[in-house]
Amino acid sequence: MANLFDAANAPEGEPLEIVVGDFIQWKRSDIVADYPTDTYTATYVARISGGGSNEITITGTPQTTHYLFTVLNADSEDFVPGHYFYQLEITRADGERVVVDRGHFNAIPDLDVNQADPRSHAEVMLGKIESLLSGKADSDVASYSIAGRSLNKMTFEELVNARDFYRREVKQEMNAIDIKHGRKGSSTIKVRF
Numbered sequence: 466m467a468n469l470f471d472a473a474n475a476p477e478g479e480p481l482e483i484v485v486g487d488f489i490q491w492k493r494s495d496i497v498a499d500y501p502t503d504t505y506t507a508t509y510v511a512r513i514s515g516g517g518s519n520e521i522t523i524t525g526t527p528q529t530t531h532y533l534f535t536v537l538n539a540d541s542e543d544f545v546p547g548h549y550f551y552q553l554e555i556t557r558a559d560g561e562r563v564v565v566d567r568g569h570f571n572a573i574p575d576l577d578v579n580q581a582d583p584r585s586h587a588e589v590m591l592g593k594i595e596s597l598l599s600g601k602a603d604s605d606v607a608s609y610s611i612a613g614r615s616l617n618k619m620t621f622e623e624l625v626n627a628r629d630f631y632r633r634e635v636k637q638e639m640n641a642i643d644i645k646h647g648r649k650g651s652s653t654i655k656v657r658f
Contacts, residue, residue: 475490475492494531508525508554509521510522512551548572
């Protein structure tokens with residue numbers, strides 16, 4: 466593994482996943498031919514899905530052959546864990562700009578931080594649904610109506626369907642992690658003759 470603090474080892478392209486509070490850097494050399502570093506400025510603008518005022522702006526440092534993007538850990542610790550969408554903007558010297566790339570990344574919680582929940586959305590939902598199912602009685606009332614207001618609860622079958630959906634999601638996530646770390650995933654077929 467290369468030293469990730471060294472700018473010479475910065476990976477090409479945006480990270481798909483970052484840990485909140487980490488030092489992050491990457492480079493983009495594919496845009497330099499069309500947008501030379503001495504004439505243009507490259508800036509990433511990112512927002513968490515669902516919107517909000519939490520905007521992240523990262524301006525690239527011009528190098529001879531690429532733009533280098535660096536996020537210090539003091540800056541990334543302000544990121545809210547979640548799924549982000551970004552766009553790469555190129556700005557000309559006169560202030561005109563164009564968006565040349567769009568994408569997304571996940572900001573995951575730092576396990577050093579107290580109370581950090583490392584579970585994915587699917588794992589959280591699966592836990593909540595299973596806790597509902599464990600306390601659900603067969604004769605539970607499906608809806609209530611009090612003073613003109615009504616409340617409909619999910620049926621047992623709907624909860625089971627939702628549980629099965631999130632179980633599949635969690636299994637896919639775990640399989641992807643296993644494959645990423647060189648382990649055999651759950652979809653590996655083992656045959657002995």
